Amino acid sequence: MARKSGSSGIKTAKQLHETATVLFAKNGYAAVSMRQIAREVGVQAGALYLYTADKQSLLFDLLDEHMKDLLDAWEGRTTPHEITPIDQLERFVRFHIRFHLPRADEVFISYMELRNLTPENFEVIQNARRTYEAILHDILSAGQTDGTFKVSDTKVATYAIIAMLTGMNTWYRDEGRLSLDMIEEIYLDLVLSAAGATP
Amino acid sequence: MARKSGSSGIKTAKQLHETATVLFAKNGYAAVSMRQIAREVGVQAGALYLYTADKQSLLFDLLDEHMKDLLDAWEGRTTPHEITPIDQLERFVRFHIRFHLPRADEVFISYMELRNLTPENFEVIQNARRTYEAILHDILSAGQTDGTFKVSDTKVATYAIIAMLTGMNTWYRDEGRLSLDMIEEIYLDLVLSAAGATP
DNA sequence: TTTACATTTGAACGCTTGTTCAGTTAGCGT
DNA sequence: ACGCTAACTGAACAAGCGTTCAAATGTAAA
Known part of the structure; x- marks a missing residue:
């Protein structure tokens, strides 16, 4: 054969x-x-x-693809002009959940296998991640400036919120107690509270 | 030789x-x-x-040791009787940070290498983890009952808060911008807000 | 029908893996 | 000084690793 x-x-x-x-x-x-x-x-x-080309490229391609999809998906949304930081944060949270939940495997790899990348490949993925984090950081900063959010440190709050949201992937199961819609609302509450949002 | x-x-x-x-x-x-x-x-x-005995036991022993240390350390604290849920939560947050930050490697392994455990070994570690999560869940439930906390779902809040706290290990560096004391206060704020704490 | 190319096999390469074990040496109690 | 045991070496084992490549076959265009 x-x-x-x-x-x-x-x-x-x-x-x-x-x-x-x-x-x-x-x-x-x-x-x-x-x-x-x-x-x-x-x-x-x-x-x-x-x-x-080799096993390493295979891993890198998977991660790179995933990060590109993530950033493209964010860029590709329809966004109204001039919305409040609270609305922006709400949009970010909903987007994050909707994007990440159906991609459990990709997300898992993206967090677990970074150390198996060569330094050059790691750099690329790390940059993409930073770009994504900057989106949330900008939102928090804007809200902090105009007084709608109240956090002691926007940088730490960014990390904390992303960790909180991404952590969802470790316990969420399709057959679980809560529907995706319910989880979305619960996390939205948690994030808005954590950000000290005053509507 | x-x-x-x-x-x-x-x-x-x-x-x-x-x-x-x-x-x-x-x-x-x-x-x-x-x-x-x-x-x-x-x-x-x-x-x-x-x-x-073999490589697998080595991994298991490390994780088991770590979880035992964690639970022992929590049990071994001096705890005043009858403190409010807010105080309990504050104590938990401070404990978690102080315990986990100096053990970056152990924490990392505990989250990353679970899948490399045999099913029986995994079960043991998973149980220990559940015991730890139950501590936080009990605190949140108590506060929810007496009205000091306001979360839509105590189970999800438990996961979210632990993910938030543990995520710290991924970015914290000793030489970083913030001191351990400052970080503790920042995270305390974030957690109390997320729990909807009304002092 | 022939030609060209895309797709896959299967064997081979040198190397590393986890683990075992007979043999060797160091330290300690007597 | 002697013997016992704790600690370790170094070689060996079968198995598996990532990767390469000539050869074989399917598909499609000429």
């Missing part, structure tokens, strides 16, 4: 990314072998190297 | 735990080899098996 009937490059490439995402999330980058990924994709290990 | 001069079992055992903690935190459990640990300890790989 060599080439398989019905084989297609784009399909295999997509399956590679999907499989790697799931396996990396479940077992960790270092613990997953190329052969294991290949088996799940339904191909021999050698074939994977038509779609990735 | 065989036994080395000045060698002592307890010393090597301690070095093994310390070295493993640092290396697992920096590179991840799966990415660290027993030989790498041995080199750092200053011993051949075979010698490590005098102090751990």
